[in-house]
Amino acid sequence: MADQVARKQAIATGPVAQATHMSVLAPALAWLIPGAGHLIQKRWVRGLLLMGSIVIMFILGLLMQGRVYRPNGGDVLDILGFIGDFGSGGLYIVTRALDLGHGIVAHATADYGTKYMIVAGLLNFISVADAYHIAIGKKS
Amino acid sequence: MILSHFNAALLFSIFASTVFGITQRDTPRDQFRYGLYCFSMFMGGLIVAGWVMWVLRH
Numbered sequence: 001m002a003d004q005v006a007r008k009q010a011i012a013t014g015p016v017a018q019a020t021h022m023s024v025l026a027p028a029l030a031w032l033i034p035g036a037g038h039l040i041q042k043r044w045v046r047g048l049l050l051m052g053s054i055v056i057m058f059i060l061g062l063l064m065q066g067r068v069y070r071p072n073g074g075d076v077l078d079i080l081g082f083i084g085d086f087g088s089g090g091l092y093i094v095t096r097a098l099d100l101g102h103g104i105v106a107h108a109t110a111d112y113g114t115k116y117m118i119v120a121g122l123l124n125f126i127s128v129a130d131a132y133h134i135a136i137g138k139k140s
Numbered sequence: 141m142i143l144s145h146f147n148a149a150l151l152f153s154i155f156a157s158t159v160f161g162i163t164q165r166d167t168p169r170d171q172f173r174y175g176l177y178c179f180s181m182f183m184g185g186l187i188v189a190g191w192v193m194w195v196l197r198h
Binding site: 045050053054056065107109112119123126139 | 143148152155158168
């Protein structure tokens with residue numbers, strides 16, 4: 001009997017029960033503003049470093065005349081490029097709103113710029129996952 | 141903005157290593173060490189790839 005009660009308690013405190021509002025808010029905010037998912041959980045240094053790395057990388061990509069991918073259903077690499085760019089969240093939305101990122105590959109570093117922005121988005125996906133893991137207590 | 145190939149790769153390594161270090165380890169000490177490890181791997185790979193291309197060309 002006591003064993004069954006203990007098992008029920010263990011299930012109740014499992015991953016589903018740990019889905020607090022922070023476990024939803026932190027990843028969503030982390031996607032929208034890189035690093036904010038850590039900042040809202042008072043991981044100040046980590047949050048600022050993540051924010052600095054991802055934002056600077058994305059802006060450098062734009063300054064290098066990199067291309068921002070639009071939503072598309074064409075070539076597989078274009079679709080993957082869009083998914084990577086979309087990971088930057090608010091940065092991607094602002095860039096599209098300002099109609100930036102029409103870079104034409106005229107020199108090698110322009111292509112680097114495109115890759116910078118894709119990788120910034122992918123790194124932000126990792127940052128989102130990390131913010132979620134902190135929110136559910138899987139990571140300190 | 142036009143960066144050299146080396147500078148572009150150097151900046152890429154710094155930012156990617158920072159994010160890898162923070163997200164893949166728990167304690168600040170481990171995060172710093174892992175970030176440094178990733179950075180050295182990026183730069184080592186870059187130099188090795190550069191020399192391989194030089195050998196292939198000559």
